Amino acid sequence: MGEAMDFDILFLGESGSKHLFKKHHDASEGGQLLSSSAPSGYTGSSLGLLEPAIQGEFLNATIHIGVSACLLGENVRYDGQVKDCPVVRDVLARHAVLIPVCPETGAGMPVPREPVDLFGELSAPRMIGVESGRDWTDEITAWIEATVARLVADGLDGFVLKARSPSCGVESAALYPKLGDSPLRVDGLLAMVLRRDHPELPVVEDEDLVDDEALSTFLGRARAYRRQRLG
Numbered sequence: 001m002g003e004a005m006d007f008d009i010l011f012l013g014e015s016g017s018k019h020l021f022k023k024h025h026d027a028s029e030g031g032q033l034l035s036s037s038a039p040s041g042y043t044g045s046s047l048g049l050l051e052p053a054i055q056g057e058f059l060n061a062t063i064h065i066g067v068s069a070c071l072l073g074e075n076v077r078y079d080g081q082v083k084d085c086p087v088v089r090d091v092l093a094r095h096a097v098l099i100p101v102c103p104e105t106g107a108g109m110p111v112p113r114e115p116v117d118l119f120g121e122l123s124a125p126r127m128i129g130v131e132s133g134r135d136w137t138d139e140i141t142a143w144i145e146a147t148v149a150r151l152v153a154d155g156l157d158g159f160v161l162k163a164r165s166p167s168c169g170v171e172s173a174a175l176y177p178k179l180g181d182s183p184l185r186v187d188g189l190l191a192m193v194l195r196r197d198h199p200e201l202p203v204v205e206d207e208d209l210v211d212d213e214a215l216s217t218f219l220g221r222a223r224a225y226r227r228q229r230l231g
């Protein structure tokens with residue numbers, strides 16, 4: 001039998017309002033969140049796990065960090081597996097309000113789904129399903145641009161992105177100039193929009209947060225960005 005746990009979850013509403021609900025998690029169910037006290041039909045789009053002792057600190061909102069949702073264990077990956085990042089889920093979550101974002105499911109891709117890759121020009125890559133050849137570029141780019149604009153308007157101080165993903169990777173996504181070419185390493189579509197439109201925003205990959213010093217450096221950059229943002 002796996003361990004059952006209750007988590008407090010922070011939802012950010014469309015207007016930036018914050019709402020706490022409980023979720024029940026059972027590790028024997030593959031890490032699924034089994035139930036939520038969030039009202040049915042609630043439209044808040046963001047979650048963050050909170051420890052009771054520091055809920056007050058979070059609700060007074062220190063830094064707000066966007067996170068690739070799969071790093072928090074959300075079931076959004078193309079292969080249907082749950083692969084969370086303990087440093088982000090357990091450690092970063094003590095210092096920041098975490099805002100999970102998954103561009104692929106956000107744009108309507110199912111779980112599980114065929115993998116996608118980036119093809120074509122470095123300046124304008126296309127995101128294509130590797131089996132079907134379906135081109136997702138326009139839908140996912142529109143979703144990313146709208147979501148980033150909303151998060152920035154609500155107040156965003158940094159982003160932790162999943163390495164090597166064609167959506168989230170930072171200079172680590174594979175781009176194939178032509179079919180059969182060796183891949184170049186580039187930004188995924190979300191990283192590209194973040195770094196193009198908000199070049200000062202601190203952005204790292206999960207694999208950059210290798211130790212306490214790396215995490216502390218990232219937190220310092222995010223706090224400095226927040227101070228500058230708020231004047």
Ligand code: SF4
Nearest residue numbers: 068069070102162165
């Ligand atoms: S890497 Fe990004 S697009 Fe892929 S599952 Fe995680 S959050 Fe979603």
